[in-house]
Amino acid sequence: MAEVVVRNKQVILKDYINGYPKESDMVVTSDATICLELPENDGGLVLTKNLYLSCDPYMRSRMSRATEASYLDSFTPGSPILGYGVSRVLDSSHPNFKKGDLIWGLINWEEYSLIKDTSSLIKIQHTDVPLSYYTGILGMPGMTAYVGFYEICSPKKGDTVFVSAASGAVGQLVGQFAKLFGCYVVGSAGSQEKVDLLKNKFGFDEAFNYKEEQDLNAALKRYFPNGIDIYFENVGGKMLHEVLRNMRLNGRIAVCGMISQYNLDQSEGTRNLFLLVTRSIRMEGFVVFQHYHKYSKFLEMIMPLIHEGKITYIEDTVEGLENAPVALIGLFTGTNVGKQVVAITHE
Amino acid sequence: MAEVVVRNKQVILKDYINGYPKESDMVVTSDATICLELPENDGGLVLTKNLYLSCDPYMRSRMSRATEASYLDSFTPGSPILGYGVSRVLDSSHPNFKKGDLIWGLINWEEYSLIKDTSSLIKIQHTDVPLSYYTGILGMPGMTAYVGFYEICSPKKGDTVFVSAASGAVGQLVGQFAKLFGCYVVGSAGSQEKVDLLKNKFGFDEAFNYKEEQDLNAALKRYFPNGIDIYFENVGGKMLHEVLRNMRLNGRIAVCGMISQYNLDQSEGTRNLFLLVTRSIRMEGFVVFQHYHKYSKFLEMIMPLIHEGKITYIEDTVEGLENAPVALIGLFTGTNVGKQVVAITHE
Known part of the structure; x- marks a missing residue:
């Protein structure tokens, strides 16, 4: 042949x-x-x-x-x-x-x-x-959102949650998981179209366009007057500096990525890290590759949510x-x- | 009267x-x-x-x-x-x-x-x-070392442990706790006298004078050729940048203090934080004030060690x-x- x-x-x-x-x-x-x-x-x-x-x-x-x-x-x-x-x-x-x-x-x-x-x-x-x-949603980004939110963030009902790059593959899922869990969720994104998606499609409580905020600290204080319990970090850089200032005692930062830094020759230094001490903050990085053995458990959780229309993607x-x-x-x-x-x- | x-x-x-x-x-x-x-x-x-x-x-x-x-x-x-x-x-x-x-x-x-x-x-x-x-040792610094090492660092026997400001009130205890736990322990301090104390009095495996190291990264690689599992952070600044580069997968950083930053008008930015992601590192700050309810448990642990001469102060x-x-x-x-x-x- x-x-x-x-x-x-x-x-x-x-x-x-x-x-x-x-x-x-x-x-x-x-x-x-x-x-x-x-x-x-x-x-x-x-x-x-x-x-x-x-x-x-x-x-x-x-x-x-x-x-x-x-x-x-x-x-x-x-x-x-x-x-x-x-x-x-x-x-x-x-x-x-x-x-x-x-x-x-x-x-x-x-x-x-x-x-x-x-x-x-x-x-x-x-x-x-x-x-x-x-x-x-059913692949690497879905597993990332799952492990990052449920395990690394150690969420509690009623926690205040901030997600950056919130309309991306991971962010949109983290926000929806957090809402389903009973958290207050705010996302940031880079256009009005994305902000609208976050609020109208993914059910975030609030969302803002970080490119239109002169003062990120003020923006965060507007949406989190009592501070942030959980930050799901996708961007790094200036956003992280300002989020640290708005974290609450015993806050948790799941460090999933830092897209703002990937194209820089040298990463920006992160200021305000001493706040980790005074506010007893846990900041934890993770890579999803270490967690693939949980994939079938993840499917058991996510498939019904998709079929019942409880999650949007x-x-x-x-x-x-x-x-x-x-x-x-x-x-x-x-x-x-x-x-x-x-x-x-x-x- | x-x-x-x-x-x-x-x-x-x-x-x-x-x-x-x-x-x-x-x-x-x-x-x-x-x-x-x-x-x-x-x-x-x-x-x-x-x-x-x-x-x-x-x-x-x-x-x-x-x-x-x-x-x-x-x-x-x-x-x-x-x-x-x-x-x-x-x-x-x-x-x-x-x-x-x-x-x-x-x-x-x-x-x-x-x-x-x-x-x-x-x-x-x-x-x-x-x-x-x-x-x-029996007050705030002792409790800080106790909570910081046993709880925040999540130590395992055989872990490689680095302690900065290692001859200070907290550092000298963390190093000794880590040795008693079965870890390999290296400390940094700011004079030869302190380095001698660390090695000869407190039983650290190795110690170095950070002021005499032109290249902290090289110094850390010398003592940790296979990387650091646990960093007990007392100093911040340049040391933290270089330690991050030498952390191992699933490493833990207990952030106790950042004395190098306390007298600066604006804290230095910490570079290399993206390594938290790629190496799945947990970096956790803590203040001892939240842990004083464990004081009697701490005394039960530490008093015999003092009486039996197993710990030096x-x-x-x-x-x-x-x-x-x-x-x-x-x-x-x-x-x-x-x-x-x-x-x-x-x-």
């Missing part, structure tokens, strides 16, 4: 970058080819057709030369970007996956993949929701792999409204 | 201060007088002869106009400094205290006190140790109330070796 070899469109990182990523830092090529049959005598491989790609802020650090502050290894210049995605299995020599399965996990930004490192792949069990949800989808670079860089200027997804193909 | 009125030497804060405290910011006067008999018909008062005073870094913030980062209210200019001390009860109309009792708690820096707010006073039960210990004592200002300001340049105590009188 003749091998089926096809062209395989890919998004390649040209070289390590500094500062804000630009569209020209990546190139979309059709130079590569891929054989759509598994090599013989080589077990443990999964051949996929890739459907949806996830654009996540953490990916920025992999686009630079690794530093001690990196989550993960750098991408390899000249090779495809790697990120979370949803795929259909075309063929498999791995016992956990078979032809026709749907999976989510780390995949190259390309149309088809021959996956050797299958450690991140999870078989999708529930297909009565949009498959793209596995890049977000907004995606911002671009069509086509050729538009993936623009979608990714848009995260850092806030052009996306909701979770940024790339649809490679609708099967 | 004629009232017994005596002169009462006091240490007065002249005015709110900025920057490093100077001897001239305080004045020792004998202008005041005190009646050594309790007023009649006025219950709940305790009249004391004051024996030992404690010099503690946290007192610095009370010498300035209160800010949002303050632990406690400011001192009142023109009035005596207030701090922890040990006193003998000369007379009492409070049911918990009687003539002859020894107490520790918050007392004015003066020879005799008529104490109306008795809420901080604790009756001393064990007198088979130096009474001055109740300003330190070093004090740096100056004689006489007139030397209290110099003793207090010396904390901020590190002139004290061990816990700084002022002995007003040896009964």
